[in-house]
Amino acid sequence: MLELDFWFFAIAAPAVVFAGISKAGFGSGASFASASILALVLDPGLALGVILPLLMLMDVSALKPYWGKWDWVVSGRMILGALPGVALGALLFVRTDADVFRVLIGAISIGFVIWQVGRARGWIRLAQAALPAWVGVLTGAVAGFTSFVSHAGGPPAAVYLLSLNPTKTGYQANTVLIFTAINVFKFVPYAFLGMFTLQTFTANLALAPFALLGAWMGVRAHHLVPERAFFALTYVLLLLTGTKLIWDGLT
Numbered sequence: 001m002l003e004l005d006f007w008f009f010a011i012a013a014p015a016v017v018f019a020g021i022s023k024a025g026f027g028s029g030a031s032f033a034s035a036s037i038l039a040l041v042l043d044p045g046l047a048l049g050v051i052l053p054l055l056m057l058m059d060v061s062a063l064k065p066y067w068g069k070w071d072w073v074v075s076g077r078m079i080l081g082a083l084p085g086v087a088l089g090a091l092l093f094v095r096t097d098a099d100v101f102r103v104l105i106g107a108i109s110i111g112f113v114i115w116q117v118g119r120a121r122g123w124i125r126l127a128q129a130a131l132p133a134w135v136g137v138l139t140g141a142v143a144g145f146t147s148f149v150s151h152a153g154g155p156p157a158a159v160y161l162l163s164l165n166p167t168k169t170g171y172q173a174n175t176v177l178i179f180t181a182i183n184v185f186k187f188v189p190y191a192f193l194g195m196f197t198l199q200t201f202t203a204n205l206a207l208a209p210f211a212l213l214g215a216w217m218g219v220r221a222h223h224l225v226p227e228r229a230f231f232a233l234t235y236v237l238l239l240l241t242g243t244k245l246i247w248d249g250l251t
Contacts, residue, residue: 079140104150
């Protein structure tokens with residue numbers, strides 16, 4: 001049951017702003033923190049259903065500032081790979097209960113932190129040379145799957161995109177285009193799975209200004225705010241929410 005009370009908005013509004021900043025300014029990597037946070041107080045399916053239309057609104061807001069700065073070939077092969085990944089996510093979702101998804105979202109949250117810290121410390125090293133095209137299709141499929149089940153497609157997409165040694169803005173533009181397409185792919189199966197209701201629609205309307213505010217802030221933060229400082233807060237949030245979700249799912 002989705003209760004649109006004070007506590008819902010006290011949790012959801014900051015989470016949506018945070019997602020908008022990440023999505024429009026820092027490659028979408030931490031935008032799924034909003035779904036993880038909402039899954040603390042909602043059934044995971046409802047949390048995902050509330051967040052998706054807001055992510056799509058952020059996509060539309062972020063397309064214009066980065067228009068034409070992406071690589072059509074690179075983005076295209078990842079978008080093509082994402083289709084079977086989204087389909088697999090939908091099949092799994094039909095056959096799995098909510099507690100399994102709490103554990104899965106929690107594990108992805110903690111895994112994201114390990115991935116980012118490992119990269120920063122040099123424990124995880126990406127290929128020095130550009131990865132081959134087939135890896136782009138494969139990581140697109142993984143991104144499609146993880147995006148479907150937890151809106152967490154950023155890390156697998158980064159494996160391929162960062163190997164191409166892009167500029168900061170080029171990387172951001174590619175992620176905006178790729179996840180705009182992935183979120184469109186997800187919309188129809190989400191609807192068939194009953195993840196959109198009148199209550200989620202009402203919540204979307206109420207939270208839309210926060211999504212737009214976050215996207216606006218993200219575009220400006222892209223040029224002003226150190227990525228390290230932004231993600232430091234992300235790591236703390238995801239460790240706490242990920243641990244809590246795994247505990248709730250197992251107990």
